[in-house]
Amino acid sequence: MQSSTALRVLRRGAAVKVAALASLVLALAASPAGAAPAAAPAAASATPAAASASPDVPATFTVKGAGYGHGVGMPQYGAQAMAVAGRGAVTILRTYYKGTNVAWVDAGKDLRVGIFGSGTDARGSVDLVATGPWRLRFVNGSGATAHTTWTGTAGEVLHVTRSGTTVKVTRNGGRSAVATGRVRFDWAGTRYYRSGFAAATTVSLRKAGRTASATHGTYRHGRLVISVPAAGSPQRLTVVNQLRLNSEYLYGIAEMPSSWHTSALRAQAIVARGYALRAYDAGIKAGCDCHLYDDTRSQNFTGWRKESEGTDAYYGKRWVAAVDGTRSGSSGRVVRHQGAIAQTVYFSSSGGQTENSEDIWSAEVPYLRAVDDPWSLKTTISNPWRAWSQTLTQAQASAAFGLPDVVSIAITARTAGGSDAAVTRVRATSSTGATAVLTGAETIRSRLAAGTSPWIHRFVANS
Incomplete structure (x- = not known):
């Protein structure tokens, strides 16, 4: 069926593309604007003196969020919602690629x-x-x-x-x-x-x-x-x-x-x-x-x-x-920025806003800016990523943070934009009281959200 094919294509295209697109975006900047996302959790804090009672260790966590993909550039479900609402292709592109224009170029290659x-x-x-x-x-x-x-x-x-x-x-x-x-x-x-x-x-x-x-x-x-x-x-x-x-x-x-x-x-x-x-x-x-x-x-x-x-x-x-x-x-028509063809990265669906390139990868690209994206969340289109829940097992959580176990996971930082923004820092606490931190939106979504998206709302411990 068309709908089945659509979902498979969007999930595959948005989830697996990240590494190749990130390397292309890095090439756009002469020098990175900020450090790359952390590849491993920060060292756990020293274990305090034994408490009078250890908290229960949950078997799983429910991860709740929205969106699918890395979050930079054009969300495809957002483009569809804008189109259904009567917006043309040029308007869609200029919304998600800030400061660009759509122009004709020689594409006879x-x-x-x-x-x-x-x-x-x-x-x-x-x-x-x-x-x-x-x-x-x-x-x-x-x-x-x-x-x-x-x-x-x-x-x-x-x-x-x-x-x-x-x-x-x-x-x-x-x-x-x-x-x-x-x-x-x-x-x-x-x-x-x-x-x-x-x-x-x-x-x-x-x-x-x-x-x-x-x-x-x-x-x-x-x-x-x-x-x-x-x-x-x-x-x-x-x-x-x-x-x-x-x-x-x-x-x-x-x-x-x-x-x-x-x-x-x-x-x-x-x-x-x-x-x-x-x-x-x-x-x-x-x-x-x-x-x-x-x-x-x-x-x-x-x-x-x-x-x-x-x-x-x-x-x-x-x-x-x-x-x-x-x-x-x-x-053919292309998106351009200051006379050059833009690197028009795209993904499936946002969780309410797109993200700055440097907040997800490391290079700041002038036209890959965070924009409000109510379109991806519109009920006028059928978007399976408007809201989602994933199960994170205890084994997955403890391995991600490098702790013997995890009893709670707290979101401690997001990109600019409030509750609709991507998560950039989370802290886990073990039954011993030790803590460890994961940073970087891409690291967090790959390790804690089954690769869905960095727009995580909360982690709920399940006994």
Whole structure:
């Protein structure tokens, strides 16, 4: 169902992206404005003399809060509520990225997206299967000229493996060939091969007959480029989807439910384009032979799955239309600050306000400022993160604080903004009277709130 897919995408995109986004934000500042969040609790205070009676040690704590994600930039549920209330995409973006403007820029780039071999699935083999005619070209050395070319038809399985420093491909019947450079896989209906082919051809990456776990699996646009990586595991292959940034790549971005309001979808398309252009300008990563990844280390790119979503691609067409509404030819709209493309980080839902970049990470970015966000809490939209409760076990609490046990947890500091603000300091007390402190919103939400959000309201001890 659309709602199930929406929730899964927003939870995944907002929760896992933090480390990659934090490193990008750090790069925006010449020097950090403040210390990074603490990675470990402060040392416990000295244990006082034995009390006459020890307090009961609770089995669990109930953690109550709101929101989901790191809290910096645009909350997607907030954008949806603003759109439902009649606000346009530009208004949404200027609300959450302070002092910015939305402008047209040249986005006519060819982007390289790492779709296999650059993550936890660092394997050295994968199968390719196309639904229509295809062409495979072997390039030897560093040259661009193909030295061997195969063609084939729908359904044939091509088994691709790494053999030393070369890429080896075996087709049905056992015929094999190798490339000392790259292997390029093209399929009918793209600009690379038989562009006038009537039927839409897609290609899938499979492992042992199933969709490979490190890829979203199905692609319609561009071409695949397979190579031996210049860095990393000596057993790995890398597979890259090379495609147009301004259309083909954005059509596959799955960071927001396609059923949402058009203005929210357009706002998401604009920030996704800016993110991709900044990645393009940063150059090719040696470890993946790509500009960015297809997962939450960059942006969640699912290729044809996003574009073909729903019965007769109903939802996919809505998303494609939103992307097309923010582009014209090779030009596209982005968020800019003082003439440069802004780092438009985003997340799922706030707990009533967004946060300053330096309060969550360490670098102060002028357009990533805390703003009031009543929109994420509006009842006009269905937001599962308007309020939440999590269970924190005694074992988890004592491990987080480095205490033998924990009998109480108190919130002792927040960012500016009162009860709607993110928690930045909590203190735990043990049955011995010893105390320990955790600081830093990201540390607190990961250790005490199951990674949900830093907008924690209170901790309730359960006997």
